Each structure stands twice: as structure tokens, then as C-alpha cells.
Amino acid sequence: MEITFLGTSGTLPTERRGLSAVHLDYLGEPMLFDCGEGTQRQMRHAGLNFMSLDNIYITHLHADHFLGLGGMLQSMDFLERNTPLTIHGPPGTKETIEKLLTLGTFELDHLTVSMHEVSEGLVFEGKRYTVTAAKTSHTKNSIAYCFTENSHRKFNKPRALELGIPEGRLFSNLQDGQTIEFKGKTITPDMVLGDPISGRKVVYTGDTRPCQSVIDLSCGADVLIHESMFSSEDLESTKDAAHSTTKQAAEIAAKAGVKALYLTHISQRYTDPKKLEAEAREVFPNSFIAEDFMKVKVQKHW
Ligand SMILES: [Zn+2]
Ligand SMILES: [Zn+2]
Numbered sequence: 001m002e003i004t005f006l007g008t009s010g011t012l013p014t015e016r017r018g019l020s021a022v023h024l025d026y027l028g029e030p031m032l033f034d035c036g037e038g039t040q041r042q043m044r045h046a047g048l049n050f051m052s053l054d055n056i057y058i059t060h061l062h063a064d065h066f067l068g069l070g071g072m073l074q075s076m077d078f079l080e081r082n083t084p085l086t087i088h089g090p091p092g093t094k095e096t097i098e099k100l101l102t103l104g105t106f107e108l109d110h111l112t113v114s115m116h117e118v119s120e121g122l123v124f125e126g127k128r129y130t131v132t133a134a135k136t137s138h139t140k141n142s143i144a145y146c147f148t149e150n151s152h153r154k155f156n157k158p159r160a161l162e163l164g165i166p167e168g169r170l171f172s173n174l175q176d177g178q179t180i181e182f183k184g185k186t187i188t189p190d191m192v193l194g195d196p197i198s199g200r201k202v203v204y205t206g207d208t209r210p211c212q213s214v215i216d217l218s219c220g221a222d223v224l225i226h227e228s229m230f231s232s233e234d235l236e237s238t239k240d241a242a243h244s245t246t247k248q249a250a251e252i253a254a255k256a257g258v259k260a261l262y263l264t265h266i267s268q269r270y271t272d273p274k275k276l277e278a279e280a281r282e283v284f285p286n287s288f289i290a291e292d293f294m295k296v297k298v299q300k301h302w
Pocket of ligand 1: 010011020062064065207265
């Protein structure tokens with residue numbers, strides 16, 4: 001499982017940083033969180049294929065988080081993509097994307113796009129993971145997303161053999177959580193499976209002031225990707241900006257008990273990311289400033 005930062009600048013692109021987009025590859029299944037202007041080119045640069053995306057999650061409808069969809073959807077259609085794409089986002093997403101899809105003389109010939117509006121709770125259920133959302137404190141309709149891998153129970157093979165079950169299909173059935181009948185005996189999964197081990201968890205906040213809902217959503221996460229538009233030195237002058245500072249993001253990470261914090265959505269005014277990183281590390285030592293094309297592997301729990 002690998003995270004790739006595709007755009008780490010706040011509001012305006014800079015020479016070194018594109019606009020908000022985070023790619024997550026879960027066992028070969030890619031998904032995208034936010035799609036700022038230029039994201040399709042950033043993906044090409046990172047060696048990622050936007051044609052493989054089936055789900056895109058938008059945090060809010062400020063242009064620096066979704067405007068890249070216009071070009072990307074046109075490219076998908078031009079390349080004759082005919083598998084459906086779902087765009088998840090807060091209320092207003094459907095109307096906004098419909099406008100994007102009817103700009104200029106553009107018409108979809110191949111691509112089918114569904115829009116799924118969501119305010120909080122379950123957003124998408126994959127085979128081995130879920131994506132959930134929580135409201136953030138930025139605009140009326142802004143949300144953060146949490147990717148959670150399903151929990152796993154280790155199969156106790158010696159125990160299964162002890163019970164006389166032959167290796168093969170019945171093993172698989174038990175591993176899949178099914179009760180089996182074997183030589184007149186009923187064997188339940190609980191008899192051969194260990195305690196559940198929680199799966200990996202990654203949270204992406206989009207833009208937000210520090211807020212309790214992000215702490216709740218990211219409790220115990222492997223990775224928290226939190227916006228950090230400003231230096232803590234500029235706390236006073238930026239307090240009405242509906243964003244977070246380095247230290248505020250680090251405080252959220254500490255309260256949520258996450259393993260690692262990556263700061264993104266950096267204002268163009270800061271040219272020394274190490275200084276911002278040092279500020280966050282005073283509060284939460286395992287903090288990093290994200291850079292465009294930075295890749296982060298999230299290790300398995302089992
Ligand atoms: Zn933004
Ligand atoms: Zn915003």
C-alpha cells in the first residue's frame with residue numbers, strides 16, 4: 001500500500017508544488033483524493049495511470065481541490081475509457097461536475113461518470129476496505145476521508161488439522177468466515193481463527209481548521225495527511241483563514257494517536273519546508289512536510 005503526493009501547495013500552484021491531490025494504491029487498486037488543476041500531468045510524471053482510477057474523492061468545492069477533474073475526464077473520454085467512474089464529494093458535487101462536463105463543446109462519448117454526494121459516514125465499501133467521511137471546519141460542505149483496511153483474523157492451521165479438517169476448500173471456507181460441517185461435526189470460524197487485527201488506516205483532511213471530528217476520524221491511524229497552510233509563527237495573522245498551522249496539525253496528530261503525520265497544502269509564502277517540519281516536530285516528532293511526488297509506504301499489520 002503506497003501513498004503518492006501529487007500536489008502539496010495551498011490555493012496557488014508554485015514552481016515546486018502542484019495543487020491538492022493524493023493518490024493511494026491499495027494492493028493494485030488505485031484511488032485519488034482531491035484533483036487540483038494539473039493532476040493528470042502530475043500522475044503521468046509520477047508513473048501513475050489515471051485511466052485505472054474507479055473512485056475519486058473530493059473534499060470540498062474550492063477550485064484548487066477539484067478543477068483538475070475537467071481535463072482528466074476529457075482525457076479519459078478521449079482515450080475511450082468505457083468503464084464507469086465514480087466521483088464522491090460533499091453536497092454540490094453533482095451540480096459542479098455536471099457544469100465541468102458541459103463546458104465548451106465537450107461531450108462524453110465513452111465515459112460514464114456517477115456522482116455520489118456525501119456529508120459523513122460510509123462513502124464506499126471495497127472488497128477489503130472502506131472509505132468513510134467526517135465533516136471538517138472549512139466551508140459549509142467540507143469533508144475529510146478515512147481509508148480503513150478491513151480487520152484480519154489469522155488462520156490457526158495446527159488447530160484446524162487437530163480438528164481433523166483436510167487442507168483445501170474447507171480451510172478457505174473457514175478463512176472466509178463460513179461455518180462448515182465435516183464428518184458430522186460443526187466447525188465454526190471462531191474455532192480456528194485468531195483475534196481480529198485491525199487493518200491499516202489513512203486519513204486525508206482536505207482543508208480545515210483544527211477540529212474534533214478529524215481527531216475522532218483519525219484515531220490510531222497509520223498516516224494522517226493534514227493540511228497545514230501556515231507556519232505557527234503566523235498564527236495571529238491567519239487565525240480567520242479557516243486553515244491550520246503546523247503546530248495545530250501536529251496537536252491533532254498527537255491527540256488522535258496517529259503513527260505519522262504528513263503536512264500538505266503549504267502556502268506559497270514558505271520557501272523553507274524544513275523550518276515548518278521542525279515546528280510540527282516540537283509537538284509531534286513523527287511529522288513530515290509532504291513534497292510533490294513523495295511516496296510513502298504503509299506497512300502491513302499482519
Ligand atoms: Zn485548498
Ligand atoms: Zn479550501
